[in-house]
Amino acid sequence: MRKLSTSYVAAFAATIITLFIVGACSQQPSRAPTIEPVVTPTSALGDEEDELSSKQVVEQASLKNSTQEDNQTTDTTDPTATATQEDNQTTETTDPTATATQEDDQTTETTDPTATATQEDDQTTETTATATQLNIETIIDGILAELLDDATKSLRDLEEEVEADIALLADDDQALTGVGE
């Protein structure tokens, strides 16, 4: 009875430990998103150098992930490799520092694009202002052109009206045609 209980407890403990290790290993991929902030802003700049840097970062991250996955695989196969995993994690905590430094560099690099963007904004503002001015001038020109055109047409109509009036006045003389016969 005692032997059965001891073996039962040992089997239970081994199962618990195995489950713990498996559970611990299954949480490893959750650290991957910490790399994403490094990739995203670099690619967003649209600069060739930045794109290269981002590729490099992605490659580094891929390498780290693959190393980590290898380690995890190792971990899975060998639950006793916990210390090695901790070393890897320590190494990984060094990488974010490097990444932070890299981010600083990128921030420094993005200083120029920011200035460029500001210039572009200024240019856009100037272009918009110029377009608005042209729009206003076009509207005013349109108003003047229409008013002057109407006035000129009015003068021409008046000329025709005068001609017709004179013709009608002259027709009074036509009423006298043959009056002396």
Next chain:
Amino acid sequence: MTSLNREVIRLSVTFVAVSFLVWFTVATTGLLRAETPEPKGICAKLSSMTSNTELSMQNRLNKIEGKRTELDKKRMDRQASKMIERAEKKLVGEAKLAAKAEALYAVAATDVQTAAVATFVTQVEAAVDARVTAVNTAIALWHNEGDRVRNERIALSDSLIATQTSAVWSAHAESEVSCKEGIVSKIVGPVHKSAIAASKDQLNADLAALPPMDVLMAPYRVNLKAATDDAHKNFTDALQTATDTLAIALGVEASDAASMATATDS
């Protein structure tokens, strides 16, 4: 001599006497008639000619008056139609200005600019009103001068026609006197005909000598053009002033209304 014979002789003498008396009466009447012959030619027709002339003259005046009334109505209708047409064009112009003003209000960014647009619209409307008023005044003056010249022409024409009518009546009267004086129609007729022809020729010559209406109206046409040109220039100047003010307020380059007006004229 027997009594029978005496009776026959007495009846014969009586018959001869009566016959002689009858012959004498008839012969006397015939002689009298031969001394006052029936009028022939114009002297015989003068009475009917007078009544016909009177009727003809009245018909002529009625015909002339009818044509004048018809032409006057046509002229008045045309003038009224043109006045309505101008008023309608003014309304259309105001509507178009209002529509374009909306576009200006839309681009006005500040209250100051909005106020400047409102001022511009007011100034433009005032300029349009001033131009229309000046043009209408000039046209009214032109119409008045046209009426006056026309009435003068009608009065002069009527005077010439009346002169010719008097000449015709004089010819009739002179012919009547001549006929009464016993002058034969062969003499009276040609004189009368010549007098009538002379009166017609004189009337036609007088009418032909009247200056053409376009010549009579020429000075007023010049005045009308000067007035409308002034109105047009004042209108252009007012538009330029309004545009300059608006351009400053909106910070844009002002249009050159004068050069635009020149381009439009050409």
